[in-house]
Each structure stands twice: as structure tokens, then as C-alpha cells.
Amino acid sequence: MGERWQRLAGEFGRSAVAGTIASLVAFVLFNLLVHWDPGYDHAVLEGWPITGFVIANVVSTLLTYQLSRGWAFRHRAPVGFAGGLLSFFLISYASMLIPVTCLWVSRNLLHHDSALADNIAANVVGLFLGFVARFFAWRAWVFPHVPEMTPVAAEQRPAFD
Numbered sequence: 001m002g003e004r005w006q007r008l009a010g011e012f013g014r015s016a017v018a019g020t021i022a023s024l025v026a027f028v029l030f031n032l033l034v035h036w037d038p039g040y041d042h043a044v045l046e047g048w049p050i051t052g053f054v055i056a057n058v059v060s061t062l063l064t065y066q067l068s069r070g071w072a073f074r075h076r077a078p079v080g081f082a083g084g085l086l087s088f089f090l091i092s093y094a095s096m097l098i099p100v101t102c103l104w105v106s107r108n109l110l111h112h113d114s115a116l117a118d119n120i121a122a123n124v125v126g127l128f129l130g131f132v133a134r135f136f137a138w139r140a141w142v143f144p145h146v147p148e149m150t151p152v153a154a155e156q157r158p159a160f161d
Contacts, residue, residue, distance in 0.1 A: 011072060012135060018067035019131050026053075026060035027123050035115045049107065050100055053122055057099075061092045073143035084142040091137045098133060099126025 033045045033052035045052040065088050069078060078084030099122045106112045106121035139145075 011139065014072035015068060015135050015138075016131070018064055018072045019127075019134075021067065022060040022064040023123065023127055023131075025063055026056040026127075027119070029056035029059055030123070031115065031119070034118070049118055049122075050103060053100060053103060054096065057092075057096055061089060064092070065089070068138065068143070073138070076143035076145060078143055080142065087142045088138060091134055091141065095130045095134045095137070098130040099123070102126035102129070 030052050032043075033055060034043055034049050035046075036043050038044075045055075065085065068088070069083065078088075080087040102125050103118060103122040106117050110117075112118075112121070
């Protein structure tokens with residue numbers, strides 16, 4: 001395996017571990033909000049599974065950013081506003097449409113409303129597809145690879161640059 005593929009595999013692996021940790025946080029929080037009955041005859045967001053999913057994933061995105069910047073993509077400098085924070089969050093929330101769509105299809109088209117069905121749709125199928133989309137988007141727009149400038153390339157750079 002070439003150096004480029006090894007670097008990609010390492011980034012993907014570290015990002016997958018970071019994403020798994022954050023997804024576990026989202027999973028627990030989602031189930032607490034939507035399916036856990038704390039003794040009030042119903043869960044806090046029992047009838048609002050998509051709202052619960054969004055809230056849980058806002059919290060987990062904060063964790064994912066820290067793990068991605070400090071570990072998964074530590075060798076790449078983030079670009080953009082506030083160390084790539086704005087781009088990271090925009091990509092994360094845009095890609096949240098993938099698991100939300102999976103959850104919506106499961107609930108509204110397939111009429112599955114159990115905790116198991118919700119978790120398979122949103123937290124297995126949806127989050128996997130969303131993770132792959134986010135990984136490549138983060139890699140391209142938040143933590144891009146900037147090749148080191150060789151002495152020849154530095155000499156060919158315009159003086160005003």
C-alpha cells in the first residue's frame with residue numbers, strides 16, 4: 001500500500017474511532033430523550049424522535065470537532081473561520097440530513113416506531129452513510145492536505161505572493 005493510501009487509511013481509522021465515540025454519546029442521549037421514561041409516564045421527547053436526534057447530535061458534534069482537530073486530522077491545519085469550526089459544523093449539520101432521512105423513512109413510510117427500528121435507521125444505517133460523506137467533506141474543506149513547498153516551487157512563486 002502506497003504512502004497516500006496509508007495516510008488515507010490512518011485518517012479514516014482515527015476519524016472512525018472519533019466518530020464512534022461521539023456516536024455513542026449521541027446514541028445514549030437520543031435514547032434518554034426519546035425512549036427513556038424517568039417516571040413521568042413518558043420520555044421527555046417521546047413523540048419527537050427527530051428533535052431528539054438533532055439535539056443528541058448537536059452535542060456529539062462538539063465532541064467530534066475536538067477529536068477530529070486534535071487527533072484524527074492533527075497533522076493537517078484547519079482552514080476557515082475559527083480553525084475550520086464553521087465549515088466543520090456546516091458540513092456536520094448538512095450531512096445530518098442523511099440519518100434524519102433514514103429515520104423519517106423508517107417512521108413515516110415503513111411505519112416502524114420501536115426503539116430498535118429508530119436506532120437501526122438513524123444510528124446504524126444513517127450514521128454510517130453520514131460518516132462517510134462527512135469524512136471526505138471534512139478532509140477536503142476543513143482539514144485539506146497542503147503539500148509542503150519544495151525549494152523549486154518556492155523559487156517559482158511570484159514575488160508579490
